[in-house]
Amino acid sequence: MEFFRIRRDIPFMRHALVFNIISLVTFLAAVFFLVTRGLHFSIEFTGGTVAEVAYSQPADIDKIRSTVEALNLGDVQVQNFGSAHDVLIRVPVRADVKQAEVVGRVFTAICQAESGTVGAKQFVSDKGEAISKQVCEAGSAEPVTLQRSEVVGPQVGKELAVDGLKALAFVVIGIMIYLAFRFEWKFSVAAIVANLHDVIIILGFFAFFQWEFSLPVLAAVLAVLGYSVNESVVIFDRIREAFRKYRKMNTHEVIDHAITSTMSRTIITHGSTQMMVVSMLLFGGQTLHYFALALTIGILFGIYSSVFVAAAIAMWLGVKREDLMRSTAKETDPDDPNAGAVV
């Protein structure tokens, strides 16, 4: 099997301007949505309380909402989570509400709404582990169980946001230094611009759809940043090689050649990684949903940007044969009479 049967180098760079305009438009749209809508941060960043409860019957969201709102905890969000039985309740941070008690109060309230009482229960799991747990009991039934809760103080959230930005800066600077050292500054600028544009686009999607931006999503964004730089690296490697091999080609043709010859690899690897991500999207459940979604967008735009954007920017920046040959000129100069046999 061979998917890519390309006879001649595809003249990508002839259309570089078009690609760059497309990029610019998507980029601006992303920035626009980021500014106007903003990201929907998870409580890890904002601070607050989240409780995930499971009902034995399909949950009545409106009833739960009015029950929780009656507690006067501020702007409470109640929504289904995954299935009709699971409900996610979000409570923001409020100065006059003791955060440590919020989960207990909410759980007691929704338990009473199901005419149950909250009590501690000791039991041994079927594997043999003693578990003590707060349960809501109505007779012998358990109408609602607390699956998960999370309480984050406002101060922690702020720190996480700062750390996230630091991590992003570290990645950007680290990769730039590495590429500048390995190739040339023009490439490093091109690669970073191309990939940061991916990051902004991912964030733009999250802002547009108001998907929840949580810590795992941040991890996904940074991982994608590292990953799609790969793509640029592979192409730059080829550009360098082509500059050495085909002395008659101009920069245009060299870049076209590099992109064409790595195309099959690009599509296949991204396809493989995407298969894994799709698998996460299908089987990973709610927790991994946005993580996988961020990866999907990142991978798809990663192909586009590193192929069409990075190389085009490098070209605009005026990459020349000399830029790449300087360091290795001595070893490869064919005119050097003193050079030994080359294998």
Added chain:
Amino acid sequence: MNRYPWWKYAILGIALVVGLLYTLPNFFGEAPAVQVSSGKATLKLDASLAGRIEQILAKAGLRSDFVQFDGNSVKARFDDLDTQGRAKDAISKALNPDPSDPSYIVALNLLPRSPHWLTAMHALPMYLGLDLRGGVHFLMQVDMKSALTKRAESLSGDARSLLRDKGLRHTGITRDGDSVEIRFRDAETTKSALNVLTDQLPDLQWVQSTDGAEIKLTGTMKPAAALRVQETAVKQNITTLHNRINELGVSEPVIQQQGPDRVVVQLPGVQDTAKAKDIIGRTATLEVRMVDDSTEALAAAAGTGPVPFGMERFVERGGSPLIVKRQVVLTGENLTDAQPGFDSQTQEPTVNLTLDAKGARVFKDVTRDNIGKRMAILLFEKGKGEVVTAPVIRSEIGGGRVQISGRMTTEQANDEALLLRAGSLAAPMEIIEERTIGPSLGAENIAKGFHSVIYGFAAIAVFMCLYYLLFGVFSTLALAFNLLLLVAVLSMLQATLTLPGIAAIALTLGMAIDSNVLINERVREELRGGASPQAAISMGYERAFATILDSNITTLIAGIALLAFGSGPVRGFAVVHCLGILTSMFSSVMFSRGLVNLWYGRQKKLKSVAIGQVWRPDGGTPAAKV
């Protein structure tokens, strides 16, 4: 040309065997167990308890897989739930004769079911995070300000007694926040006082200023001293928390410092946040009272007479009962520090107590009036008191520095000091983050993560095998080897595996295949260019390597950034991601090459390789099989 020297195969072989061995424990699951831990701060467990429990079990006719002491608790593993339940009953009956006042906590727990020889070589299953096994997580902020205030308080007491000893008159010592202010009338006293203070209280930095007619010395804590105070405060809080959490009978509690002023507490298996918070927030109190050694009291202590009026009967740590007055001389609030040390003359181990100003004053009066008598230091926990130590008062003790000595080993002195400190937290703590995950959700998360990895892996494997034929099989094997190594390394390091960690495994595998695609595409390209199969393999691997290295390094940079700045779920992701990149370098380059070499390397006249169709633009005959 495509042959590996024997030692490369040896390395691969060893990696494979080690990988298999350390991955193995993950397949055994968990077995029911009973865990015995100390129920009282005054009771310290040692290895002899394991022997005792073995005897108890033997007597009850119950067979355990093993009984072992692990530093904090004794754990016994059983085959089935029935034995576990009966063992728990037998052990708690034998160890806690009085069920209303248990000295030991006997809890039902789980232990890995892996055979002993695996555990003996530290091959343990991966350490699962709370989101996979259920439990509670607390992040607590230590209130450093109050720790510093406490220290400043005790320093101002020290300054007061110092000046009194030297006969230097001052017009008042006050504590203002973290600093100590002393006022003097004349410059001469100030000068000599300054000399004494700088000499004797090296923790403070003194600044002189005039305040109206008076001269004021303001002592602020030096940064190094303040840092030390904070460090000890966090350490002491962690020790205290350890003691308290024992009571929950959690198998693997995590109590760790995070950053300069935070403590993380993770209690797997615990679902009852209210109870956990209650236990964490509970304060034990310390009281100093006088011992009654009169004849009636001795009779009462021996159990032959009634306890006299105004007295109470307590048990001293280690056994013998004591009759102690109800009247409280001092409480733990007045005790600022307790440290083990050595007597400067006799070199005996001692416990040195430091009292605050009020405590020092009371203590001086009490000791003056009671020379030759005994006093008891009691620790109250859960409403029950126990005598930690009951030393005889030899002389009047002023200045708030108390030394307890006599018939102690260094270890005992350490324990005692710890207990006296355990009275209360060094500084109050506040819960700033709290997470609870139910056990069913944890199990669900494991299943979800596992399915993501398996199905993703299968999809990639099928595609690779179809597209690259035999080379695809090699790539798939290399990917499987990568997974094996990654799981083995995670098990070896006992890094916490979380759901984002599993996602990182999946993602890393998805990215790792990149290396093999690069290699396979390169080999095809070389074949397309007309190279002989052997040369194509060799050149393909060689040329692809530089690219693989580059791309892995950029990915690694992102991974390291996440590791350095991430916390919580991001860290779990980053650890796996970074390790995965490293193992993938090894497996996808060296292991897959090893396989290729084994298969093709010895065939001198290799006509073709099975790497899928190699299509040529000029329509020439491909060198490879279709």
